[in-house]
Amino acid sequence: MAAAGANISKPGSGIYAGSGVALMLPSWLIIGLFLLIPVLLMLVYSFLTKEFRGGVIWEFSLDAYDQFFFYRGLFGDEPPVLEWTYIGIFWRSIWQAGAATIFCLIIGFPTAWFIATRSGANKSVWLFLITIPYWVNLLIRTISMKFLIRDTGPLNEWLMWIGVISEPIHMINTNFAVQLGLFYSYLPFMVLPIYASVERYNFALSEAAADLYASRWETLRLIILPAVKPGVIAGCILVFVPSLGAFLAPDLLGGAKTFMIGSLIEEQFKGNAGNWPFGAAASMILLSMVLVALGYYARQQNREA
Amino acid sequence: MVSDQHVNDVAIDIRSVSKLFGDFVALDNVSVGILDNEFFTLLGPSGCGKTTLLRTIAGFEDVSSGEIVLYGENIAGLPPNQRPVNTVFQQYALFPHMNVTQNVKFGLLRQGVDEATATRRVNEVLDLVQLTPFATRLPSQMSGGQQQRVALARALAPNPKVLLLDEPLSALDLKLRQAVRLELQQLQSDTGITFVFVTHDQEEALTMSDRIAVINNGQLQQVGSAEEIYEAPKNKFVANFIGETNLIDVNVTSVSDGKASCSLPGGMAFSCSAADGAITGDGHLSIRPERVTLVSPAKGILRGTVTRQIYLGTDMHVDVQLEDKGLVKVRVQNSSSMRIPPVGDEVGLNLEADAARLLVD
Incomplete structure (x- = not known):
């Protein structure tokens, strides 16, 4: 493109932009020390041999990946067949995380819209209310949720008291409970980026659309959604990725039937029963899946721009 | 029989329109008839209610009382997408993710015009505002003056009965503003569409308009041609504000x-x-x-x-x-x-x- 006559001055290109290297240095240091090095460690561990009481033996091995994908019989001497257990756990995790993302989006979008369209002082109050639960530790919140929804918990008792149900609804250890936990844990990560997008949205665009005969639905679909799309996508990523690796909600609220990747990995590093290389391998598989998805999204974005 | 010429017919009859925002009276019992094929200007200092009046015609604001009659039909209760008027916004409000053609075509497609007819009309309008070479540009790739013309083309494309212009020149620099004034005037007489133009700039009002309504504190002060307003002001406000x-x-x-x-x-x-x-x-x-x-x-x-x-x-x-x-x-x-x-x-x-x-x- 770059046709002649386009009068665009890029903000941030002047002398006030500063030197890129110096500005990036602190974050590169932190990312390097606390992200890249641990990830590399995991990568290395995933190719080592397991020590039976936790830890690793420094000897190259593909056992961890082999165990993830293939079953070789009880004694490991049969011909390999595809192992579905872990792939199944991954699939269930993706499904759970996807569902949680959709629920967060359905509730989070109108919430963010509502907050962003309040007047100045009210806006801060609503944002504050959204963040209040996050002042309490996630573990404590998840345990509270467990107490709230168990068979003899306040929710069931209240429902029976007002006469909606005669017997407690069994909620704990179901997919519903996991969804509730994930939704409750990650809703603000959906609300806040969408809020930021809506706040920047120029409402004159909605007026212009209505002026040009667009219905409310068409305005939402054709004008508002494209404008707030970056916030929606950021919110979806921020909910989906941690939901995928979550272990608190599935562990405490879900039980054995709703076992997810996060719990699988956590177990490998806990106590004496663990298998570090296997946990590391599962982590690497999860990480590469997320990276592939994000890379695909980034490429789509570049193509559109 | 009635002739096809509607030259002095009333295009928009604003009848006793009041608008309250809480206790604040933005429009106080305003009545004025805007004629067909007229370049009509709402002039007043900022906060006088001129933009509110324009927005009640467009449908972005409800009236608290009164009627807005467009060619015989009271449109005061209709939502903006059911009013056959289009608006050129102050900051243009172009759709940033759509190129020039898509912006201009938007209103036509929403009206249910078929793709081929819409494309033809877009080309016509782009030609009218001399933007044909820029058809595939995004708004962000254009200068203020060019964006202003896109806004104009977009509002003209559906062939509105009335075009509302909300201080469309205020974001342009002086030289450009003077050139666009002439173009707008020319466009109005070429298309024969009734223009309702909001400005706080008395020079703009005097040079462009067939008639001017001077507004202050939500009240209509005087309506008349540039000459009448300048030579025969009615009250102190008009005399002071104009010239x-x-x-x-x-x-x-x-x-x-x-x-x-x-x-x-x-x-x-x-x-x-x-x-x-x-x-x-x-x-x-x-x-x-x-x-x-x-x-x-x-x-x-x-x-x-x-x-x-x-x-x-x-x-x-x-x-x-x-x-x-x-x-x-x-x-x-x-x-x-x-x-x-x-x-x-x-x-x-x-x-x-x-x-x-x-x-x-």
């Missing part, structure tokens, strides 16, 4: 048939035209600085001392402090061979009787 004027305290002895007799500061009797509703007693006479002439002290009907001279290129501005009270601004053309008295000199002033006007306070 520069002198307000001279007078004592009015009689008013009849649009004529008034009064006595000037210093006691001289003077007769002049009077605005509808002017009354006897203490009043104000408005006279434009260029309609005051400097004469020798003995010949003037007012007397005073020159306190300031400002050189303005084509004109010279002279402040004269009256002997009794008040200051009179005088504008003298530089081309005149007349000697302009220096600061401190005593001078006489004459007022052109047909240019002086008794105002309603």
